[in-house]
Amino acid sequence: MRLHLRQHRAARAGLALGCVASGLFAGCGGGGSSPPAPTPPSNVLVVVLDDWGADMFARSGVHPDAPPTPTLDALADAGVYFRRFYVAPTCSPTRSQILTGRHNFRTQLGEPINHWQNEAALALDEVTIAEVLDNAAPTPVATAAIGKWHLGSLSVGDLDHATLQGFDWFEGTLGNLVFGDTFAQYTKTVNGAVQSSSVYATTDQVDDALARITASPEPWCVYLGFNAPHQPFHAPPAALHTQALAGNPNLTPNAHYKAAVEAVDTELGRLLAALPPDVRARTTVIVLGDNGTPNEAITAPSVNNQNKGTLFEGGVNVPLIVAGPTVAQPGRTSDALVHAVDVFPTMADLLRTDARAGVGDNRPIDGRSLAALLASPSAPPVRTTIFQQRFAPNGPPPVPTYRSEAWMVRDARWKLIRRVGQADQLYDLQGLVREGPPLDVSALNPEQQAAYDALVLELAAVLGS
Numbered sequence: 001m002r003l004h005l006r007q008h009r010a011a012r013a014g015l016a017l018g019c020v021a022s023g024l025f026a027g028c029g030g031g032g033s034s035p036p037a038p039t040p041p042s043n044v045l046v047v048v049l050d051d052w053g054a055d056m057f058a059r060s061g062v063h064p065d066a067p068p069t070p071t072l073d074a075l076a077d078a079g080v081y082f083r084r085f086y087v088a089p090t091c092s093p094t095r096s097q098i099l100t101g102r103h104n105f106r107t108q109l110g111e112p113i114n115h116w117q118n119e120a121a122l123a124l125d126e127v128t129i130a131e132v133l134d135n136a137a138p139t140p141v142a143t144a145a146i147g148k149w150h151l152g153s154l155s156v157g158d159l160d161h162a163t164l165q166g167f168d169w170f171e172g173t174l175g176n177l178v179f180g181d182t183f184a185q186y187t188k189t190v191n192g193a194v195q196s197s198s199v200y201a202t203t204d205q206v207d208d209a210l211a212r213i214t215a216s217p218e219p220w221c222v223y224l225g226f227n228a229p230h231q232p233f234h235a236p237p238a239a240l241h242t243q244a245l246a247g248n249p250n251l252t253p254n255a256h257y258k259a260a261v262e263a264v265d266t267e268l269g270r271l272l273a274a275l276p277p278d279v280r281a282r283t284t285v286i287v288l289g290d291n292g293t294p295n296e297a298i299t300a301p302s303v304n305n306q307n308k309g310t311l312f313e314g315g316v317n318v319p320l321i322v323a324g325p326t327v328a329q330p331g332r333t334s335d336a337l338v339h340a341v342d343v344f345p346t347m348a349d350l351l352r353t354d355a356r357a358g359v360g361d362n363r364p365i366d367g368r369s370l371a372a373l374l375a376s377p378s379a380p381p382v383r384t385t386i387f388q389q390r391f392a393p394n395g396p397p398p399v400p401t402y403r404s405e406a407w408m409v410r411d412a413r414w415k416l417i418r419r420v421g422q423a424d425q426l427y428d429l430q431g432l433v434r435e436g437p438p439l440d441v442s443a444l445n446p447e448q449q450a451a452y453d454a455l456v457l458e459l460a461a462v463l464g465s
Helices: 002-022 070-077 091-100 129-136 158-164 201-215 253-274 277-281 340-350 355-359 371-375 446-463
Strands: 043-049 079-086 142-147 169-172 186-190 193-197 220-225 283-289 317-323 332-334 386-392 404-410 414-419 425-428
Touching: 043 091, 043 253, 043 340, 070 079, 070 253, 070 283, 070 317, 079 386, 091 129, 091 340, 129 142, 129 220, 129 340, 129 355, 142 201, 158 169, 169 201, 201 220, 201 253, 277 283, 283 340, 340 355, 340 371, 386 446, 404 446, 414 446, 425 446
Parallel strands: 043 220, 043 283, 079 332, 142 169, 142 220
Antiparallel strands: 079 317, 169 186, 186 193, 283 317, 386 404, 404 414, 414 425
């Protein structure tokens, strides 16, 4: 299979070079569709903001002091904003969900990966969206991963992890900016070769994404993972934001964090404006956060210690925006429950690809495509409950005794958080954007008891699937 994928990618790379050389970029590799879809596939641009919670997007209504994001607002006006979108509470687990469509107890990623160590990471036999497209797309799809990857480790793929997982091109950071790297000067990897960049990281990643899009025949699928607004807190170039910044960023993290969000918004606007109008018209843009806002950057009414890294709403409820040619009645907000694993089959559908055929075996795929919800506001919801979890350490059984393990499951109104060694917490979220105090599970009324029992059964069913 690996040889087949490499041959497929090599052939596609040759096609891309031939198209550019002959000036046929706009028509190369395009057209084609798989029955019953009568329309050609959409290009797909997936954009992940690192540590961007719902409280930092004004459209969510979660926080009164969110940073201005005109590009993201315009995308929401041109598409669908899903306000009940749920991710894992930390970055590596969410990224695995997006790219494989599988829950974390299947991929065995429950916490961030230390990519510089010999430790468990996304196993190379997991099948990513890039591999699905390689295996089953009705017409070749050019794929690229740009920016933060954070799914490999020294012993699992190392510098080549993204390309070993099927991407034709990888250009970005293996994980967070650590060991002296900053947004102004950082180390990046380009298809296994290590380089140094002195261009502001958010700007550099947009430059890299534009370069790959320009060099790729259509249809293409580009996964752009910004390192921002994740720490280190910093002052972006002044032209990219409106915040009044001064002094040590760690002493005023909220302002510096919001400046980083604005910088992403500004640079994303530059990326979209740079696409030729006909290419933009054929492109679906999917923007999301990978987990909630870090505790250091929150202000009231966000609740201390109920943000990134937790299963509270502040840790797992993040923005999701989808805009593109397949979206009917743009400008709407959807209350549908949506899970990060749902991005995987949605990407496949947008590229007219059978995700199950692309995976190639009977392993469970937990994601459910949002294509129908994009095409029709009246389409039924794709799911009635949401499940997320956190555990440590990463790795398949047998593993050392978990240092921590926790789960959440919610429906349209009720939410259950279960943690090892602690009493269950049940919340009534009706009319709320954050949990509030938990109900006493030993003294529930009949309605509350029925909701609690249903969520307990749902949690058992998911974990037993």
